[in-house]
Amino acid sequence: MRPFPIVITGHVDHGKSTLIGRLLYDTGALQADRLAEMRQSSQDAGKASEFAFVLDAFEEERARGITIDTSQIYFTSARRPYVIIDAPGHREFIRNMLTGASYADAAVLMVDAVEGICPQTRRHAKLLALVGIKDICVLINKLDQAGYDRARYLEVAAQVRDLFAEFSGTPFAIIPISALTGENVASRAREGGLSWYYGPCFLEALDAIDTPAIEERPFRFAVQDVYQHEDGAVLVGKVDSGRLATGDQVAVWPAGAAARVRAIAKYPAPDVGAASYGDAVGLFLDLDRVPARGEVVAGEPAPETVSLFGATIFWFADCYVSGRPVVIRCATQAVAGRIELLKVYDPAAPDEELDPESLNIGEMARCRIRTDAPLVIDPFASVPELGRFVIECDGVPAGAGIVA
Amino acid sequence: MDYLDALESKSICVIREAYQKFKGRTGMLWSVGKDSTTLLCLVRKAFFGKIPFPVIHIDTGYKFPEMYEFRDRLAKEWGFEVIVARNEEQLACGMGPDQGAKLDCCTELKTNALKQLIDREGFQAILLGIRRDEHGIRAKERYFSPRDSQFQWDYEHQPAELWDQYNSFLNESEHYRVHPILHFTELDIWRYIQREKLPLVDLYLSRQGHRYRSIGCVPCCSPVASPAASIEEIIEELQLTTESERAGRAQDKENLYTMQKLRSLGYM
């Protein structure tokens, strides 16, 4: 069974790494030597058992008590396997948070009960909405430190609802916990400070999320490479969206030339007859021209071919100044272009409008993107794989965006 | 599509992406163990039965005799060429696990042997069969990981990697480590080996109540007590164990950060 991927997000020090360490420990999922290593390293650092060290494996992370890079750990509950993705909470490491979130189907947003909503809480919530993660479970953590105060929990929960309302979202649960003591993490804390709470614990809430069904979407296949095969040219890539069968009529974009699928190869089978979402296959097409990497084989309804389009982008690198050339990478396409910034804002302070001539780390923008060559795209909502892109600046990924 | 198909497809895409970007400057490391043999099988699938780049075996001279035998046999059977990389100079000086710290031995006989080979052959991308679930440090790896001219892993500044967009920008004398099976767990590997009926060194199977869960150099690997004498039994056993795979590996025991140091020095 495929592990369900979930990312843990939130402001720095609100307890993300501790939560995961605690969850694994309380469910007996922590391997003996990892547990011993966590104990030893905590002791070396002069601390009691620091559950965060299970995830924060770099020497620098432990010394500084922070998470620098995202990591993934496997865990199996009574219901199903998970891959839990830890994410750093500092603005400077936001690219690592996004890297982690890009693998997730659902998310946890941690909020410290004492501190309440902080800048990275806001930024992460907006970013999760941008990349299309809809199932978000909010944990109000460190209730032990907040004196198990129910009124404080309700107050922070109300702030959380207001935050989600800014992008028309709703968290599916808001649970008071203590990652440190384990209360309401892997089992309900019926006694003690949290006995006023009657809802599910974190693990129960997690198990209640349904695996998103693969929706019926139009067929898309961005050509990754072309190999010469004894039976002719084979286009390799993965099915980015939808499904395909041998004999289907397709079109190859941006030109839009019609073609028929002669075979769908998956070694050692010369023709497997059909392929669906995520399948890495080789296509043999009846077409008088051999397509190149970046062309998109598509079904109906057809994708759009554009050289100017609107987008919402998120920046995770050093300062960008308007007009600098960039490369847009969408599926296997890579096209040079320019960004025309329309409105720049900080998702952590959405009411302030910022200088529209530059972008700084952690900021978002509404923009128009003009490309030097045609780009084949879809609206993000209808085909996510062709509706999102990475922006490269000087050869390095610097931002990400959604076709709006 | 079932779960193993999904894992396989992801790996194949990563392999093809590396080859598309680095072409003839690509190579793969084959330790002859279960993970890199799985990788080898995936490479074969990615290129419709061919292996279009060199397969490198880093030979410390301390491997199990069964490993050398298996290496030569599979190379013949599948018809691919193996480049054997050895740090001859250090071997001549008598470098070994008994000579000083184990870290030095790994550095000289593995890392530096690979360094010499990369310098000589000009590789820009090296495919490796590492997995996230092996170790806390490996859980933080990217699929495409740049290494500088000193072979250092700049793990504090790893580039973003999302939506199958892999970084491939190369500065002078840099190379990439590419990790196509990063998302497989140990159990996934065994299920895949079972499904694909992959050939394997039989050190993994129990003999007289012991087997190896992870194989490398003879002096630094100890077998675990286990009656599992078939792949089916290994899969059953792994579903119950709380010991981790590398428990039998000497490297990880010397010091908490040995793995990180080895990785940052370019060890695989």
Ligand SMILES: Nc1nc2c(ncn2[C@@H]2O[C@H](COP(=O)(O)OP(=O)(O)O)[C@@H](O)[C@H]2O)c(=O)[nH]1
């Ligand atoms: N009192 C208390 N401290 C906690 C709790 N959860 C985490 N902490 C502490 O908060 C600090 C930051 O936790 P960490 O998990 O590293 O936060 P992260 O930055 O969100 O990953 C650590 O010192 C934890 O021990 C909690 O529920 N109660």
Ligand SMILES: [Mg+2]
């Ligand atoms: Mg953390």
